[in-house]
Amino acid sequence: xxxxxxxxxxxxxxxxxxxxxxxxxxxxxxxxxxxxxxxxxxxxxxxxxxxxxxxxxxxxxxxxxxxxxxxxxxxxxxxxxxxxxxxxxxxxxxxxxxxxxxxxxxxxxxxxxxxxxxxxxxxxxxxxxxxxxxxxxxxxxxxxxxxxxxxxxxxxxxxxxxxxxxxxxxxxxxxxxxxxxxxxxxxxxxxxxxxxxxxxxxxxxxxxxxxxxxxxxxxxxxxxxxxxxxxxxxxxxxxxxxx
Amino acid sequence: xxxxxxxxxxxxxxxxxxxxxxxxxxxxxxxxxxxxxxxxxxxxxxxxxxxxxxxxxxxxxxxxxxxxxxxxxxxxxxxxxxxxxxxxxxxxxxxxxxxxxxxxxxxxxxxxxxxxxxxxxxxxxxxxxxxxxxxxxxxxxxxxxxxxxxxxxxxxxxxxxxxxxxxxxxxxxxxxxxxxxxxxxxxxxxxxxxxxxxxxxxxxxxxxxxxxxxxxxxxxxxxxxxxxxxxxxxxxxxxxxxx
Numbered sequence: 001x002x003x004x005x006x007x008x009x010x011x012x013x014x015x016x017x018x019x020x021x022x023x024x025x026x027x028x029x030x031x032x033x034x035x036x037x038x039x040x041x042x043x044x045x046x047x048x049x050x051x052x053x054x055x056x057x058x059x060x061x062x063x064x065x066x067x068x069x070x071x072x073x074x075x076x077x078x079x080x081x082x083x084x085x086x087x088x089x090x091x092x093x094x095x096x097x098x099x100x101x102x103x104x105x106x107x108x109x110x111x112x113x114x115x116x117x118x119x120x121x122x123x124x125x126x127x128x129x130x131x132x133x134x135x136x137x138x139x140x141x142x143x144x145x146x147x148x149x150x151x152x153x154x155x156x157x158x159x160x161x162x163x164x165x166x167x168x169x170x171x172x173x174x175x176x177x178x179x180x181x182x183x184x185x186x187x188x189x190x191x192x193x194x195x196x197x198x199x200x201x202x203x204x205x206x207x208x209x210x211x212x213x214x215x216x217x218x219x220x221x222x223x224x225x226x227x228x229x230x231x232x233x234x235x236x237x238x239x240x241x242x243x
Numbered sequence: 244x245x246x247x248x249x250x251x252x253x254x255x256x257x258x259x260x261x262x263x264x265x266x267x268x269x270x271x272x273x274x275x276x277x278x279x280x281x282x283x284x285x286x287x288x289x290x291x292x293x294x295x296x297x298x299x300x301x302x303x304x305x306x307x308x309x310x311x312x313x314x315x316x317x318x319x320x321x322x323x324x325x326x327x328x329x330x331x332x333x334x335x336x337x338x339x340x341x342x343x344x345x346x347x348x349x350x351x352x353x354x355x356x357x358x359x360x361x362x363x364x365x366x367x368x369x370x371x372x373x374x375x376x377x378x379x380x381x382x383x384x385x386x387x388x389x390x391x392x393x394x395x396x397x398x399x400x401x402x403x404x405x406x407x408x409x410x411x412x413x414x415x416x417x418x419x420x421x422x423x424x425x426x427x428x429x430x431x432x433x434x435x436x437x438x439x440x441x442x443x444x445x446x447x448x449x450x451x452x453x454x455x456x457x458x459x460x461x462x463x464x465x466x467x468x469x470x471x472x473x474x475x476x477x478x479x480x481x482x483x484x485x486x
Contacts, residue, residue, distance in 0.1 A: 189447075189456075200443070203458075204432075209460065210460060210467075211459075211460055212457060212458065212459050212460075212467075213432075213456065213457070213458035213459075214455060214456070214457055215446075215455065215456035215458070216454075216455050216456075217452065217453060217454055217455075224453075224455075226476070226480065229476075230473065233469070233472075237469065
């Protein structure tokens, strides 16, 4: 893990770029002290996502956590995958045409999860070796399928905030039933790209004893501002650090 | 409106019993100052409900509100209705037998709403004339059908926290579509007596531009403790009083 940039933001949050092998990432920490880590999931393309990621991260740091993210395989400046690019284009076409997408989602998301999850675990190894970063760890965001796999295979992940979406391969529903950590699931009721029924079915499938669904009006990017606060309160309960 | 009892609870909340004509009620206020009013809905039987009602009310007063409730028609010490008692017994039998309940709910709940809503409005008149009670007003709880009617007909109600349930007469779904105030809806995912699909259908039907659904695991009385806090934060946003 090698730091590539370092800046102090105006709210006192320190934002550092890093690379982990060929994988770029960002770490947000307080100016001093340490905090439990929240891994910030996203749909790929950290540079384009970074204003939204940074604002989620800064809110979390303000409430006593640290936050980090890494680029997804095939996104941003990382080597593209012809198969993934083709599946992504097919998915857009099928969604626009209102056609079924299950098979395409399987072909797009399953290999992504298989490749990304070990990378997030390697990032965890590196991040948790820093003095300012503590466990237990939370995962927050999409890609929800990555969050599901991490929740099942990675014991350092103690709680997760998942953005409900229907882009979870049907083959992963069994895995969802094996999730046992506390979950806080966000659903946008009128999400253009997501099938509401399938999102509710997925929420129902999760094996966790404690799981909450917060559904709000509006489209994919319309999560209301108070949900950020609510997610951090959830993490505060489970990562044992109060605001 | 006549006060019948007055006690200071150990957290400094003042709990006063009152009667409004023949209808008993309870008012919770801070020791000094005033706050926007939250009407506390309940399924009837204020005496039996009062420990849970009082704990919800004290949390609200602690966050800058005042709270009040009145007994429902046909419940507690109020004159019974033979028709309602019969319908209630039929409902219990039908639920236990897994039989459809739509017709019984119609017969039980519609007259209750017709009778109760003007009583809650009369209580509002009396309560808002007290110097320690301010508007705008919130409604919190079940009977959800009473909350729906109040949200539609009573302009002093500015926001509502509703406990989602399927015991809403089908004839009131059109009324639900006319609700326009911000709503915060609680759903217990495994509620024994409630049909989850019908609760989700009702949530979908509400006409409000801002509505959130918070679904949690467990049965009817298993609403997790942090939801009280979350509901008060919702009221703070809409009744314009911060904690």
